[in-house]
Amino acid sequence: MKKSSLALLLTLSPLAAFAATAPLDLVGPVSDYKIYVTDKIDELVTQTQAFTDAVKKGDLATAKKLYAPTRVHYESVEPIAELFSDLDASIDSRVDDHEKGVKAEDFTGFHRLEYSLFAENSTQGLDALADGLNKDVKDLQTRVAGLTFPPEKVVGGAAALLEEVAATKISGEEDRYSHTDLYDFQGNIDGAKKIVDLFRGQIEQQDKAFLAKVDKNFATVDSILAKYKTADGGFETYDKVKENDRKALVGPVNTLAEDLSTLRGKLGLN
Amino acid sequence: MPNQAPAPASPPRALRWALAGSVIVMIAAGGLFYYASQLAAAKRQVNHNEIAVIIHAHACEPNALTVPAGRASFRIINRSDRAVEWEILDGVLVVEERENIAPGLSQVINANLLPGDYAITCGLLSNPRGTLQVTPTAESDAQAKAKPSMVAFIGPLSEFRVYLNSQSGALIKAVSALEQAIAAGDLSQAQALYLPAREAYQRLAPAAQRLAELDNAINARADYFEKREQDPAFSGFHRLEYGLFAQHSLDGLAPIAQRLLSDVTALKQQLLAQSLPPEQLVSILVRNLNSLADVRAASGEEERYSHLDLNGFAANLAATRKVVELMRPLLTKSAADLLPGIDSAISAFAGQLDGLQVDGNYRTYDSVTADQRQQIADKAKALAAALDGIDPALGLTGLK
Numbered sequence: 001m002k003k004s005s006l007a008l009l010l011t012l013s014p015l016a017a018f019a020a021t022a023p024l025d026l027v028g029p030v031s032d033y034k035i036y037v038t039d040k041i042d043e044l045v046t047q048t049q050a051f052t053d054a055v056k057k058g059d060l061a062t063a064k065k066l067y068a069p070t071r072v073h074y075e076s077v078e079p080i081a082e083l084f085s086d087l088d089a090s091i092d093s094r095v096d097d098h099e100k101g102v103k104a105e106d107f108t109g110f111h112r113l114e115y116s117l118f119a120e121n122s123t124q125g126l127d128a129l130a131d132g133l134n135k136d137v138k139d140l141q142t143r144v145a146g147l148t149f150p151p152e153k154v155v156g157g158a159a160a161l162l163e164e165v166a167a168t169k170i171s172g173e174e175d176r177y178s179h180t181d182l183y184d185f186q187g188n189i190d191g192a193k194k195i196v197d198l199f200r201g202q203i204e205q206q207d208k209a210f211l212a213k214v215d216k217n218f219a220t221v222d223s224i225l226a227k228y229k230t231a232d233g234g235f236e237t238y239d240k241v242k243e244n245d246r247k248a249l250v251g252p253v254n255t256l257a258e259d260l261s262t263l264r265g266k267l268g269l270n
Numbered sequence: 271m272p273n274q275a276p277a278p279a280s281p282p283r284a285l286r287w288a289l290a291g292s293v294i295v296m297i298a299a300g301g302l303f304y305y306a307s308q309l310a311a312a313k314r315q316v317n318h319n320e321i322a323v324i325i326h327a328h329a330c331e332p333n334a335l336t337v338p339a340g341r342a343s344f345r346i347i348n349r350s351d352r353a354v355e356w357e358i359l360d361g362v363l364v365v366e367e368r369e370n371i372a373p374g375l376s377q378v379i380n381a382n383l384l385p386g387d388y389a390i391t392c393g394l395l396s397n398p399r400g401t402l403q404v405t406p407t408a409e410s411d412a413q414a415k416a417k418p419s420m421v422a423f424i425g426p427l428s429e430f431r432v433y434l435n436s437q438s439g440a441l442i443k444a445v446s447a448l449e450q451a452i453a454a455g456d457l458s459q460a461q462a463l464y465l466p467a468r469e470a471y472q473r474l475a476p477a478a479q480r481l482a483e484l485d486n487a488i489n490a491r492a493d494y495f496e497k498r499e500q501d502p503a504f505s506g507f508h509r510l511e512y513g514l515f516a517q518h519s520l521d522g523l524a525p526i527a528q529r530l531l532s533d534v535t536a537l538k539q540q541l542l543a544q545s546l547p548p549e550q551l552v553s554i555l556v557r558n559l560n561s562l563a564d565v566r567a568a569s570g571e572e573e574r575y576s577h578l579d580l581n582g583f584a585a586n587l588a589a590t591r592k593v594v595e596l597m598r599p600l601l602t603k604s605a606a607d608l609l610p611g612i613d614s615a616i617s618a619f620a621g622q623l624d625g626l627q628v629d630g631n632y633r634t635y636d637s638v639t640a641d642q643r644q645q646i647a648d649k650a651k652a653l654a655a656a657l658d659g660i661d662p663a664l665g666l667t668g669l670k
Contacts, residue, residue, distance in 0.1 A: 023420035027545060030424055031431035038432075148425040148596065269421070 021202045021267045026151055029198040033154050036194055037077045041141050044073035048137045052130035055113060058123045067117060068180035069234065071110045074137075075187030076194070078164060079157025084143055091136050094174070108132050111175075118177035152269040155199065161192040162257035170249055172238045182235035186225055192260065193218050199267065206266045214259055217252040224249055320345045320378065323392075325354055325371070330392035333400040339385045339410035347376040353493050354393040357482055358402060360386065364480045367557070370493075370565045382667055385410055395486055395494055395503075423548040426596040430551060431542065433592055434477055438538035441470040445534045448510070449527040452520055460523075461514045465578055468507065471534075472585030474541070476558040480550075481540055487533045491571065506530055508575075515575040549666035552597070552657055555590045559654035562586060567647035570635040580632035583646065584623050590653065591616060597660065605663035608656070615653040622649045 047070040054062035074081055074092060082088045089097065091109040098104035102115055112129055116122050168174045169185040196203070196214060203211050224245050228236040264270050320343045324331045327350045346356045348371045357367035358381060365388065366381040383404045390400030444467040451460040471478070471489070478485050486494070488506045495501035499512055505526050513523045546554075562583060566572045573579045594612060601609055622645050626633050638646075661667045 023424055024427070024545065024548070026424050027427045027431060031428035031435070034428065034432045035435055148429045148599070151421070151424045151428070 021206065023268065025202055026155075026199070026267065026269075029202070030149055030151050030154050032198050033195065034149050036198075037080050037144060037149075040073045040077045041081075041137075041144055044070070045137050045141050047073065048134055052134050055117070055123050055126050055130045060117065060121065060123050063113075063123060064117050064178070067110070067114060067178060068175070068183040072183045072187040074110070075184040076191035078188070078191065079153060079160045079195075080144060080147070080149065081140060082160075083147070083153065084140060087136055087140050087143070091133065091140070094176075109136065111177075114175060114177045152264055154195065155264050155267055155269050156261075158192040158195040158263055159257055159260035161188045161195075162253060162260055164188050166250075166253050166257050170246060170253065175238070179237035179239050180235070181238040182225060182228055182241070186235065189218065189221055189225070192256070196260070196263075199263070202267055203263070210259065210262075210266070214256065217256045217259070220252045221249060221256070319343055322347060323356065324349050325356065325393045326350060328394070328397055330356075330390065330397070330400050333390070333392070333398065334403075335390070335400065336403040336405065337383065339383055339404050339407045342381050342383055342404075344379045344381070345376050346371055346379060348373055348393075350393055355391065355494070356393070357391040358383075359389040359391060359399075359482050364482050364485075367479075367482075369561055370571070391482060394496065395490065396496070420548065422600055423551075426593075426600060427546060427548060427551060429596045430477075430546065430593065433596075434474065434541045435538070437470065437473050438534070438541055441467070441474060441534050442531070442538060444470045445527075445531050449531045452510075452523050452527045455520060457514070457518065457520055460510075460520065464507075464511060464514055464576060465581060468573070468578060469581050469585045471507065472582040473589050474537075475582075475586060476554040476589050477541055477546070478537060479558065480544070480546075480554060481537065484533060484537055484540060488530065488537065491574075506533070511573065511575045515577075548664075549661050551593055552660045555593055556654045556657050558586055559590065559650045559657070563647045563651035563654060567643050567650060568640075570638075570643070573635065577634035577636045578632075579635040580623060580626055580638070583650070584632065587616070587619060587623065590657070594657075600664065601660065605660065608659050608663055611659075612653075612656045615649070615656040619646075619649040619653050622646055 047066065051063065051066040051070045054066055071092075081091075089109075090106075092111065093107065093109060094111050095102055095104075095107060095115065098107040101107070102112075108129055110133065113126060113133065116124070116126055116129075165185060165188045169181055169188065172179065172181050174184055175181045196211075196218075200211070225235075227245065228241060230236060321335065321337065322345045323335070324347045344356075346368060348354060351373050353370045353372050355367060355369040356371065356379065358365040358379075365383070366379055368377045368379050371377045383402075385404050385406040388402040388404065390402055392398070392400050444463070448460060448463040448467045451463050475489075478488070486506075489508070490504075490506055491508055492498040492501070492504055492512065495504045498504070499516075504512075507530065509526050510523055510530065513519055513521065513526075566579065567583070570577065570579050572582060594616065598609070601612075622642075623632070626638060626642065
């Protein structure tokens with residue numbers, strides 16, 4: 001039975017050198033990805049509580065210290081988190097997204113707190129913003145739990161994360177007040193690599209050379225980022241990153257973004 | 271002459287009509303006779319196609335079966351002296367099963383079988399396994415080629431695997447707490463912690479019951495063991511239940527609880543490792559609800575020492591609700607006409623169970639009347655029937 005359907009496939013499409021990925025083979029990786037995202041968002045919720053507690057207590061030093069390690073969990077699961085556009089705006093929008101700039105009423109979330117903590121060196125008047133962020137990440141947790149992950153969003157997420165890196169991390173625009181961009185950078189890369197790892201078996205079946213190239217570029221990016229790791233497991237600020245390293249990141253990041261954008265097609269999800 | 275007075279022609283015409291009428295009646299009668307005999311033949315056909323299997327005390331007869339792919343009916347005749355089960359296994363997974371076949375009685379199992387080699391569990395767990403060989407047919411070959419696009423099922427199946435992950439994590443946690451109470455020698459605490467652990471199991475039961483051997487280690491009743499409660503092999507939840515609620519003693523329970531903890535830990539790992547074909551996402555619920563309707567509701571046999579059956583039924587319903595929610599977008603798109611019936615069957619069953627709560631807690635099953643038990647069975651049966659329409663409507667079974 002199996003033989004005859006394979007024979008049929010080969011007769012009908014002489015170009016099919018490899019059998020297409022069976023859709024049901026994607027169930028394991030897609031569900032493992034949801035488990036991964038759920039864990040990350042649980043950490044986001046726990047750490048956001050600690051971060052906003054520090055803000056509300058007026059503990060500026062602790063608040064500053066917790067800012068980057070808290071939001072990194074958001075960055076690593078952005079392909080899913082950003083499916084909820086209202087929450088993505090209230091949690092992660094930049095000042096540029098708001099017509100009235102820093103003073104805009106709807107400029108909320110991490111970057112609004114970042115502005116006060118790092119540009120103004122202040123925790124004054126942030127209670128409502130702190131509570132709002134807490135409420136939003138909990139809302140995100142509930143919504144993600146109830147979401148059936150669209151497989152094409154999961155597989156497409158790897159490219160989305162690399163595009164995010166290319167667009168917002170290399171320029172240093174994301175964390176412009178705190179310069180903690182490297183945390184987010186690593187978060188995006190780890191999130192993309194997780195997706196590649198979860199679908200590794202299926203990708204390998206389709207295109208071994210592709211996988212080797214992707215792995216190599218991930219390794220290059222990781223090795224450059226590793227140079228800026230600090231003893232406490234964090235990262236140097238982005239203004240410390242040398243010009244030649246910034247340039248060296250551009251090539252592999254762009255190639256990864258381009259290569260990973262073909263992943264959906266390779267796995268039959270276009 | 272054709273245009274002569276019609277009067278004289280009248281009698282023969284009437285005669286002709288009468289003749290024609292009687293011919294029609296005869297043809298109709300013949301047709302009816304033919305139809306009836308066809309119907310009888312069709313009925314005989316079903317019986318004729320039934321494969322009889324006799325369960326003796328220590329083996330089945332025959333113990334090796336070969337059938338063509340497609341729909342097969344097995345009449346399982348229990349000649350042993352206790353209520354036992356008969357299951358078709360694909361590796362470690364249950365394809366079809368019938369539990370609690372009473373001694374001296376028979377039950378029919380209808381299975382829709384794909385080509386392949388299967389094993390059979392036959393009566394007592396210590397009995398030798400039988401074999402079932404299913405041979406391909408032209409029809410099964412055609413069906414294998416005509417499967418619909420499976421991409422639509424990735425989402426619901428993935429979500430169900432996530433559900434299995436979180437619920438089996440909760441089960442491990444609950445069993446671990448129970449095990450600790452038993453290890454600490456705290457009888458009343460252990461009695462209190464039996465319930466949440468059972469509820470966690472029952473939320474997984476439709477999927478867990480595919481894993482025949484492991485599920486038996488976790489959930490087998492005393493009847494499945496030669497010496498029943500006194501059998502040294504009797505273990506799992508119901509051995510704990512027997513100690514906690516019938517003997518009111520922790521004697522000998524510590525190793526049973528430890529083994530249960532390691533079995534539910536293995537259960538999580540296996541539930542995540544075994545892929546679930548799309549047609550089974552719903553059929554495992556149908557099987558779970560049918561066992562509730564056919565066996566568990568009337569007798570209260572599952573929690574016979576603690577009488578916590580209603581909590582288990584409610585947890586079974588929670589699993590059904592979860593799957594229906596996961597399938598809802600697909601059903602809305604491809605089989606919307608089924609949804610009102612499914613939703614009302616869920617509400618009816620939920621309402622029946624809710625009505626048996628006192629102050630937000632389910633009553634113990636020994637206080638539930640025979641009439642109420644019948645209501646529970648009827649509503650579970652109706653829900654199973656409503657769910658049974660899903661697979662054919664989504665093109666997942668060709669033979670139903």
